[in-house]
Amino acid sequence: MNGWFHSWRAAVRIARRDAWRSKGRSFLVLAMIALPIVGVSAADLTLRSAELSPQERATRLLGAADARVSDPGYGGVAVQQSPDGQRTAPADEKYDSQPVPEGRTDVGKALPAGATLLKDTIGHGKLRTVHGLLHTEVRELKAADPLARGILTPLDGRFPQRPDEVAASSRFLAESGLEIGGTLTARGLEREYRIVGSYEVPDDLEALQVNALPGAFLEPLRKGLEASGLAVPDISTEHLVKLPAGGGHGFTWNMVQEVNAKGVIAVSRAVLVDPPADADVPLYQREGHSPFGQGLGSDKAALVAVATVVGLAMLEICLLAGPAFAVGARRSRRQLGLVGANGGDRRHIRSIVLAGGLVIGFVAAVAGTALGLVLTFALQPVLEQAFGQRFGAFDVRPLELLGIGALAVLTGLLAAVVPAVTSSRETVLASLTGRRGVRRSNRVLPAVGLVAALLGAAIALYGSVFSDQFVIVAGGSALAELGVVAMTPALVGLFGRVGRWLPLSPRLALRDSVRNRGRTAPAVAAVLAAVAGTVAVATYATSQDAQQRAEYTAQLPHGAVSVFLTEDGGRDVPAVREAVQRHVPVDVRADVARLAVGKSSCGPFSSDEGCGRTELVIPKANECPLWADTGTDEDPAERFSKEERRKLADDWRCRSEDGGYVPTNDGLLVADATLLKVLGIDDPAVERALAEGRIVSLQKRHVDATGKVSLRVIADAKAADEAAERNEEVPGVLKAFPAYQVPDGTPSYGIAGLLSPAAAEAAGLGTAPLGSYYSTDHLPSSEQRQRLDADLAKIGSEIQFHIETGFTSENSIVLLALTVFAGLITIGAAGIATGLAQADAEADLKTLAAVGAPPRVRRTLSGFQCGVVAVMGVLLGTVAGVLPAIGLRLTERRQKEQMYQEGRDAGWTGVADLPHVPIVIPWETFGALLIAVPLGAALLAALLTRSRAAVARRAAA
Template identity: 45%
Template structure:
């Protein structure tokens, strides 16, 4: 028999066997199709969502040939590379001459002769909405022009035409509550416009901006400002020109060089797609090399492919093994009829070809279909439209071959085992007895220990490849130990009830079926736990490094300037009416000496100053500043550094942010309500001190023997006529020692406040005060609609105050952790269900025996449920342990980098905690196994139809 005819017979037998055992065949096809589906969908989505260079240019300039930009250097020659990624001014070495007035550039004069162009100008503006008022950007651009197709697309309505019309993006329409036909007003000049249509930017779907025709906004705004001094003139952010060169010519390199000579930057489509030789580019010799991310991308691709192969082999392999055992009589007949071992193996391998091919085709087709179905959701998540559904036939063919080859690999071990089985055992149905390997667990333990050591060493030494390699080696070591672990679990069931004892013993007796499924669960859970642990640890680090602008659960109403402070009563009513505030308010006052630098910020030499003088010595001077700071930082552990940077002596050295308009000295006036509502200091002694005129100091490092030193320079600006009349004479400096109430050190980090001074005390010291903010406690973060409504109400009250809120650090990663947990849960449920189905197919004779000896009908259900729980729980626990290894190694790598930064800047935080995602682990370790067991028990028939003995 020829090789071809032998394989043809094997394929025919495999196809007929697959059709006879439809359930088992569908299971194998699903196991091969699912990973192929995922890889296909990921490949098509990545290729479609990643814009080509031509698509990137279309997103920038639409159908134009080039984008011209004035960098603001005047007529100074510049040099650039074709893609505008690098440029410099031609006289950069000499630098601009002081006092030289740079002449503006006539940019349109640099366009190629015969060109057509559009002018684009953008200006920040405050506009009315359905909810109130919001800040946004308005762009003057003729959006109806065909040159902009591909950059700005009309979604609904019509493009604006004329000076009273405007178009808005879909994101702005949703946020503002407006609709097509609504009227909005540009505040300041009070220009009204009608919303004629909604548009979208294919590369920035979430951007909120408005579009009007040239001359519709900026020119009338400027005219209104010229007529009324109270209206601030428009301040355009940028001006650009989109140019369409002479027909068929585009914008050439000589055109770019000519524009560069006059100080204009040019981004030409033709030159980016087909750049000139380096010999023609003056800046080519100074171009930085490209950042080669090929190694990282190749590593990621190899990892994904390896995980896909491993997942298929681990899950589909046991199915082929069970299939081979179920077909052992047929395989025995092949041998009895003269077939040799290679032909028996070929029959089993042919099953891998048949089922692998079916799974591959199904997976590729479903991957393409799901990408099409979920394309709108993917585009909304990524924030940009696909340029088109991009298919790479070579990559899809490689994915299909991967699925086919992996199906064959999954059948390889069962084929070898079937080839070794004697004909007598096959025909009589005896399985024989195989002893477990004693060498494999020893090698696995050594591999596990070596992998952990390599990963930890990689994290400590900063070698990322060692971290990845060590983690993989450690996981392989755990895989090698799984059969022994399962055998040990079988011994734990001696004192358990019947069904869990049978489930454990069945898992231990059939390790060839149970171990791969446990390993598949472990692989999925390990990756999830690794990413979740790293993400939760990074979140804890971000929370630690986050500098709040207000204390938690508070909002502040802040006056824009001293004149607006007098209009705070109306603004307070607006906040209390529209914001989710609770309880009363607390008013905050500014304190200053001499003329107010808040007003005369352009003439600081004529302003007074006020500061708390920090004493020197231990407990007052931060040891992380000055001589010996770097040496000290090098000796500190991350936790010691954390405690030191959080100490009162060092807190203000790196957390000097001000809040709600406070000055850099962070001295405010207030009463006891400020202590309870904002500082969260419920101390009757502190409230009593304020009432008695004693300041409350929140940072103990500024106090010595219960007193602080307050230094004030009383200088009055010549423009400050009122204060000059009240305080004639020369500038003077005063230094006062004040007895203070020192709050506990934990209140040192209160945002924006270092010391609260009673207003009578400030006036007694010759200082000036003014209430300029009010602090509120909020029940929840305000919505965008509530913020817009509050801004509108404040504007109607005639105030120019604004509201700031404290929402805490971002917790977006919580969604990522939930998605990871769901992914691992689905894989765990799938692997457990597969193993349970295989166990039922493989142990049909045992179940028949149970029914024959009088076992209750519910035993079958509970046995299936406990079999599922055994696989799921064992895989989750092992996966959790394996996943912690790479996470810890990566955090050690982060710690090494943080310690290096700390040695350069001793005040930099080196806090890199390792935080386990207990919610994710709990979901996987408790909820998923229980759910798997309940589903398996619920979907299993309790009654069994006894089969009649053949023969």
């Protein structure tokens, strides 16, 4: 034991001294190992700090209170809830099939005697800013009260103490242009408020929020909006609860269930910190209300995914760092030979080389972990802004960081294993004299690799053709790739046969790489692994892009613009139209309106008192039988056989309409023929139909057998909704219009029908401005969009704005990043192999110089050595990477075709077209990898290599 300790101690000392002597090589290997450690340790610290503890979550939600209670509006009916209060349901299961009663309950009477309540009310309003109006959340909470401490974080000034004071979130002040000390008003409210402070919401740093005292803002705003005939936003109220002194263990789960029995929902600090078992939660015992959560299978899948990523990362580092350790072993051959000459055996030589990996791995672990700590701490404010919330305490888990550090040490040791074994096999005489001896290639490893590659390809083929499991394809592809990596030395030898047709310098570089496969193969394997991953993801992403492009449904013709506004009877529509006209390169503008029933302030979907709506009637003969209401819980499709359901799935009555959206209840617009130009409908018959007062139907199902379209005018929208819930006939007056059905294949863009303004007036129907459609000369630029957004923000209404830009790939940035990543790995691996080649071929270069070769030969040879490694790795990686991508796409195709057939058998609508799952090869990415990356690596190596060799010194005796 003592001898083992001293031998390793000596080996570590030798390795430390050798690492210090070769600072450049040591820093390179250290950086390779340390950089992933920096990323992993920083990610661990960030995620642990961002993950709030139960106490921290409770403080942000409850402040210093014991609980937060609210009225669900069930009229005092007993409820059941999840421990966190996110899921609730009436306790009586009869309400699963019938409406829940509406009404309020007295929250205070449900709480224990002596409890302290603090009101917390949230609503919304359009607040006047420097630029116009800004839709903002208004929170009435006495934030200065000790009970609310922790919910809002003060930044500057103070929280309001008087009814005419407010505090504002920092984000609101930045967006509005207002400052502390200024005044604040709201649309529909004449009263002014003074801004006395700023704050932030820890869980939502982007919150646009204003804080006022309870009753000081929302109630006057509600009255002002009602008096002006404007829409009143919803207001929700909750209460913070503090139990009287001596409350024992706080607001327990039993107390939560007691208030549930009185129709009140409660979120308790004690329950959040120590939640009850699922078996003790009545809600979870009901069918359809089981707790959400990741099961054991998903946990295992996540662990397998993490283990796979870590394993591949370690393999990549080992393949890249292994040649660098081999460089050190080559340069220390004489030193290792002296160890053998003085009585050291192979075990000691292996220990010295492995100690080099141990030393650099340990330093990389310490440096990487320390740098990860410093970076995470320094960048925490930036990370918090990116996450949109404040982190909890800076959470350092020593055991996790030690595990990450141990991973670095293990990686260093693994990277030094092959150089250690290779160095220990050299004889003392060869090490001292510099002779290389006779080298025989290993025939077992390529044979094992060939078997693994064939077996992996067979597994991947089976998974893609006969199975629906992605994991089979991924596993087989990974096995095949590892087999190709094992075959790399033999494949490098095959590349040597190309050398006879090459000029002198590339022929010398290729022959040198083939002759010294021990240093070439790991670098080629590293490039292979990086390129294979890039090619696989690029092929898969490009194929997905082609599929999404084929599935993309345009909402408007390319370059067209739509803008809608449904609030306040379209009062601000003219201002919106003018703003769009100023900043968008408009060619044609088509104004549209909607049919309006009831008060002018009613929106198209409003069910408030005095509000109505219109509905396009679908004749019975045009209703899809698969959608027909049976009056029971039976699925309508069950009434048909499988063959009948397949036929109905192709029936035009059951087809889904194309894309597009119109913010009306029935998709009917009031417009003239100008809209046809914007929509690209060139049909004189449509123009004549509009001029004659007919409805132009863009959806076939609304036209009856007589060629008419019926419109139901509903005076009371709320009564109509209640009748629909009871499966009763919806009350309303029917108006019939002669109709013109556009030819099949004409895109509707979500519009069900068009009615001219004159026809609407003749039928006695009121209208309200809705917005406009625009065709453009060209797509607006980013600057034009920004100026337009600024003008629309000043109007302050909820505006629905859309520009049809066509399909935009979301994978282009990913593909570019992957290509750059693979290029960097390729250049790095090829550079390492080139450095090793220069160390090994120093004698050959001196011989070339001695026979009259010019100095530039050294640069040229170095560049071609680097380029040869890059080309071999990229070629092999491209072949290895295409296999998993094709396998995964074939598996997806089989799954989608199976879903397609099952959907047709079940009578699902919208599955009439066979799914399109193409396999597309990204030739641009391949070209960049096959040409640009090796060429760049060769040029970089040539530029960084000295033309003249250093003067050789005579070896010491």
